[in-house]
Amino acid sequence: MKKVLVITYDKVDDSELMYPLYRLEEAGFEYDVCSLEKKTIHAKIFVTAEATLLPEETDTSVYDALYLPGGSAPEKLRQNARIKEIAREFVRDGKPVCAICHGPLILISAGLVKGRKATCYAGVRDDLINAGAIYSDEAVVTDGCLITSRHPKDLPAMMKAFVAAINAK
Amino acid sequence: MKKVLVITYDKVDDSELMYPLYRLEEAGFEYDVCSLEKKTIHAKIFVTAEATLLPEETDTSVYDALYLPGGSAPEKLRQNARIKEIAREFVRDGKPVCAICHGPLILISAGLVKGRKATCYAGVRDDLINAGAIYSDEAVVTDGCLITSRHPKDLPAMMKAFVAAINAK
Numbered sequence: 001m002k003k004v005l006v007i008t009y010d011k012v013d014d015s016e017l018m019y020p021l022y023r024l025e026e027a028g029f030e031y032d033v034c035s036l037e038k039k040t041i042h043a044k045i046f047v048t049a050e051a052t053l054l055p056e057e058t059d060t061s062v063y064d065a066l067y068l069p070g071g072s073a074p075e076k077l078r079q080n081a082r083i084k085e086i087a088r089e090f091v092r093d094g095k096p097v098c099a100i101c102h103g104p105l106i107l108i109s110a111g112l113v114k115g116r117k118a119t120c121y122a123g124v125r126d127d128l129i130n131a132g133a134i135y136s137d138e139a140v141v142t143d144g145c146l147i148t149s150r151h152p153k154d155l156p157a158m159m160k161a162f163v164a165a166i167n168a169k
Numbered sequence: 170m171k172k173v174l175v176i177t178y179d180k181v182d183d184s185e186l187m188y189p190l191y192r193l194e195e196a197g198f199e200y201d202v203c204s205l206e207k208k209t210i211h212a213k214i215f216v217t218a219e220a221t222l223l224p225e226e227t228d229t230s231v232y233d234a235l236y237l238p239g240g241s242a243p244e245k246l247r248q249n250a251r252i253k254e255i256a257r258e259f260v261r262d263g264k265p266v267c268a269i270c271h272g273p274l275i276l277i278s279a280g281l282v283k284g285r286k287a288t289c290y291a292g293v294r295d296d297l298i299n300a301g302a303i304y305s306d307e308a309v310v311t312d313g314c315l316i317t318s319r320h321p322k323d324l325p326a327m328m329k330a331f332v333a334a335i336n337a338k
Contacts, residue, residue, distance in 0.1 A: 014215070015187060022188050023195075026325035046183070046214050156195035 002166055004031040005063040005090075006049075007083055007106070013071035014043040015152035016100050020067055021049060023159045029166065031067075034058050034086075036076065044071055055082035060089040065166045070101025070121060070151075078109035087112060091145060096165040098147040100158055104128055107146070117143040119150050171335055173200040174232040174259075175218075176252055176275070182240035183212040184321035185269050189236055190218060192328045198335065200236075203227050203255075205245065213240055224251035229258040234335045239270025239290060239320075247278035256281060260314060265334040267316040269327055273297055276315070286312040288319050 004024055008017065024031050035041055035051035042048055060066075066087065068074065077083050087110040090097045099107055104120040105127070107113050114132030119141040129135050139157040141148050147165060149158035173193055177186065193200050204210055204220035211217055229235075235256065237243065246252050256279040259266045268276055273289040274296070276282050283301035288310040298304050308326040309318050316334060318327035 015191075018184060019188060019191050022325045022328075023192070026192075026329050156191045159191075160195050 002029045002064045002169075003062060004029050004065045004067055004166065005034055005058065005060065005086070006031050006067045006069070007034045007055075007077060007086065008041060008049070008051075008069050009035050009073035009076050010042050011072035012041065012043045012069050013101060013152065014045045014047040015155060016069035016071065016103075017041075017043050017049055018047045019152075019155045020069065020159055020162075023163065024067075027163045027166070032063075036080065055080055055086060058082070058086055060086055060093070063090075063095070064169055065096040065098065065162070066090040067162070068097070068099035068103035068106050070099075070103045072102070074102045074105040078106045084110040094145050095169065096145050096147060096162060098158065098162040098165075100149040100154065101151055104148050107148075112146070116146055117141050118146060118148040120148060121151055171198045171233045171338075172231060173198050173234045173236055173335065174227065174229065174255070175200050175202045175236045175238070176204070176224075176246060176255065177202065177210060177218070177220075177238050178204050178242035178245050179211050180241035181210065181212045181238050182270060182321065183214045183216040184324060185238035185240065185272075186210075186212050186218055187216045188321075188324045189238065189328055189331075192332065193236075196332045196335070198233075201232075205249065224249055224255060227251070227255055229255055229262070232259075232264070233338055234265040234267065234331070235259040236331070237266070237268035237272035237275050239268075239272045241271070243271045243274040247275045253279040263314050264338065265314050265316060265331060267327065267331040267334075269318040269323065270320055273317050276317075281315070285315055286310050287315060287317045289317060290320055
């Protein structure tokens with residue numbers, strides 16, 4: 001069974017946590033939530049998820065894909081060295097890496113966007129561009145194993161692309 | 170393009186509105202939201218949807234399926250004669266009818282559950298049974314064109330069945 005690693009923290013966007021986690025389950029995939037603490041993660045409004053894994057104990061070789069939701073969580077997560085390394089390992093291994101909204105901030109800090117086509121929340125678009133990405137204002141932008149989206153309304157297009165990419169591996 | 174009718178109102182469950190509407194969009198289906206007023210529908214916590222259609226102006230012949238989310242909305246909706254008739258028209262025409270949580274209350278009032286295998290939220294299970302349904306405590310119960318589920322955690326199983334039923338028509 002395919003297995004997806006989700007890295008997030010408190011104040012993640014509710015929709016960006018709820019829709020993808022249900023959707024991965026519907027697709028028949030397993031997932032683990034990795035965070036800065038092992039605890040119940042509380043999204044901004046009401047959605048929750050159980051974080052069962054710390055970055056330093058995460059072995060990326062057992063996962064088929066990585067999902068990075070947005071909200072305020074990525075600004076905390078991008079400061080963690082092991083999380084940046086995890087993102088680089090997925091890209092190095094050619095496994096799908098999907099990030100939405102503020103999620104691409106982690107890809108910026110991991111040095112993964114230079115020369116790559118990508119998108120993100122409009123409020124951090126300039127940071128994506130300054131990091132060397134080729135920004136595109138589309139619902140979903142795919143460049144190799146990188147899949148990025150802008151905001152919750154893009155979730156249907158994003159998950160269609162992400163599920164297909166996981167199934168294609 | 171396949172088209173789904175969604176009947177709901179204020180105080181619908183957030184998850185039961187968000188996941189299915191995004192999921193229908195991901196599947197490439199269109200949908201219209203029918204309600205007691207043409208306005209922005211506010212789920213219990215924060216999810217919204219635009220109701221553009223009143224029951225009395227709804228022509229079921231242009232739709233391929235019906236979705237009835239739960240929350241507090243169905244207790245209001247089940248009192249509307251045209252909404253009950255709409256549900257009966259979908260069943261008469263053999264089109265998929267999907268209801269979750271308190272959504273099956275509308276099917277009870279429409280006289281559609283007698284002798285049919287179905288499920289619902291545990292708090293109204295006795296009403297489903299008293300209406301003559303064969304209750305089953307499963308994530309998703311399918312009996313002919315009727316697809317029912319218990320609560321938000323069943324959404325992945327429910328939408329897998331519902332999307333497949335719509336595509337099979």
